[in-house]
Amino acid sequence: MSQSSTATPPSRLSRFWHKWRFHINALLLLIPLGFMPKYFADVSLFRGDSGLGEREIGDVQVGPWSLRLAELRNEAPHLSGPAGYMKDFNAALCDACVEQVKATYLRIGKPRSLRAAGVIFFGTPYRMGSQLPVPEKTKADAELWITMEGWDGSMHQASIPLSQASPATIAWLNKQGAKP
Amino acid sequence: MSKKSRSKLWFLVHSWLALPIWFFVLIVCVTGTLAVVSQEIVWLANPQMRASQPADDAPLLSFEQVLAAIKKAEPQTLVESISRPDESHFALDVSVSYPDGRSQTVYVNPYTGVIQGSAPDFNFQAFTRALHGWWLVPFTNGYSWGWYLVSFLGLPMLASLVTGLVVYKRFWKGFLRPTLRIRHGARIFWGDFHRLSGIWSIWFIAVISITGTWFLIQAFLFDNQVSISTEPIIPAMARESVPISADASPPPRISLDRAVEIAEQKIPGLEVSFISMPGNAYSHMSVGGRGWYPLMFQTATLNPFNGDMAASRLISDRSSLEFVTESMRPLHTGDFGGLWIKLIWFFFGLLLSMMVLSGLLIWTKRTALATANALKRESKKARSAPAQPAFARETSEANL
Secondary structure: OOOOOOOOOOOHHHHHHHHHOOOHHHHHHHHHHHHHHHHHHHHHHHHOOOOOOOEEEEEEEEOOEEEEEEEOOOOOOEEOHHHOEEEEEEEEEOHHHOOOEEEEEEEEOOOOOHHHOOEEOEEEOOEEEEEEEOOOOOOOOOEEEEEEEEOOOOEEEEEEEHHHHOHHHHHHHHHOOOOO | OOHHHHHHHHHHHHHHHHHHHHHHHHHHHHHHHHHHOHHHHHHHHOHHHEOOOOOOOOOOOOHHHHHHHHHHHOOOOEEEEEEOOOOOOEOEEEEEEOOOOOEEEEEEOOOOOOEEEEOOOOOHHHHHHHHHHHOOOOOOOOOOHHHHHHHOOHHHHHHHHHHHHHHOOOOOHHHHOOOOOOOOHHHHHHHHHHHHHHHHOHHHHHHHHHHHHHHHHHHHHHHOOOOOOOOOOOOOOOHHHOOOOOOOOOOOOOOHHHHHHHHHHHOOOOEEEEEEOOOOOOOOEEEEEEOOOOOOEEEEEEOOOOOOEEEEEOHHHOOHHHHHHHHHHHHHHOOOOOHHHHHHHHHHHHHHHHHHHHHHHHHHHHHHHHHHHHHHHHHHHHHOOOOOOOHHHHOOHHHO
């Protein structure tokens, strides 16, 4: 921290360094500045101001009911600690089925029974979300199954190709070469 | 090592702890200070957030009455949770979901149930917290690296406190004879200011740096899948315990007032301040509030169809370790005892921000002085005998 007072005059670069070395950390402010657009985009995404999700999949008819499905993020599944890879989907129920549908589930592959219908959606019928586990060994031609259960005990199912539900997930599966 | 050179070393350590990152530390301190009173700032800026009482004797509405008022005003809007802020001048925060898929917080008058407006698009509270807490770096898998960056500052801050007290000899005398010399130039003033605010902030700096360090440990534990929680995971309701309705419409749920009644009956001393609706047909509703220990919340998890209590989380359920760790966040934010505690935290937050600035000013002025002295000696040396080493003056504590 002592200024050197040697006989030879210090170079311009070292003078500059000595003058500014303790102010360089102000550049750390560039980090939040850089992340700010992403921050506000996320806020708007989670409030639903920018739609149901980053990528709308469209309406899916499930028996007498239908729901609008969207990928929360148009991205590959994300690693969620030891739980493995997860893919977030959002959904909104059709106006007529808001009162009738008790629960909605998602699963890769056809469920054998209602008890194994997959992950349940949380939220309101206007906007609900679920985290679908995507095993790394999922085949690229897999199907996403939607199960809806009515308050009267009825159950309806439908499926769409995973490639339609999430092209980003298919790209991710292909890239790492679907593990056997 | 001699006593003198040891204290010189401590002094060097003290100056070097914050100096190279002073601007970062300053912004973290300032945003943290703002975050403490962010709710109040939003309250000042937005009249919709204020809970004005229509008449002096107007009673507060119950949770069920509030829900009914919202349902009447906007039949399509679905309520996800209702929360009564600690201070009575705040309107209720109600999270709602609209048919168009938007979810928002709206401010509801606690006396009339009128929806006074929705939270502004720019959420100042959340933004200052995000900037202060994780430098806006997004969370992807586990904690964001911005969180680590900020919470790491707890360590140099704690070290600054300790080394500061070591180099400030007999600092307790400062309590008895406070000195703040105003007329002796900027160097003396900032030196006095730094020491005076330092000794009066010992408790605050200790609280902030220890709790800040806890946030670092917390992230580290979480990201390494180490859990110290004794809280049981509550399973979803069994298929059989959710009624089926013959007419295909949702079966009736217990009223919110009934839920409050059940919770307050089962948990003595509970003052319910928030209710979260079930997230789906198989999940519970949760009712909670503060108890005798203001730093923690107690909650009851209820079956919304029959009111059975599936689980409860009381202050006495916490292990002694959790008692300490769960107190860390409220201690850090000052959000546990109403406006006055927040204002105390705000004041000392400002003082702490000023300590960073005054520390920097002292250093700059001292260096400027030392440089001037060195130059003077240089020119003297050219004429006469060799002088003392240049750094002898600038690192001595007497010079602070």
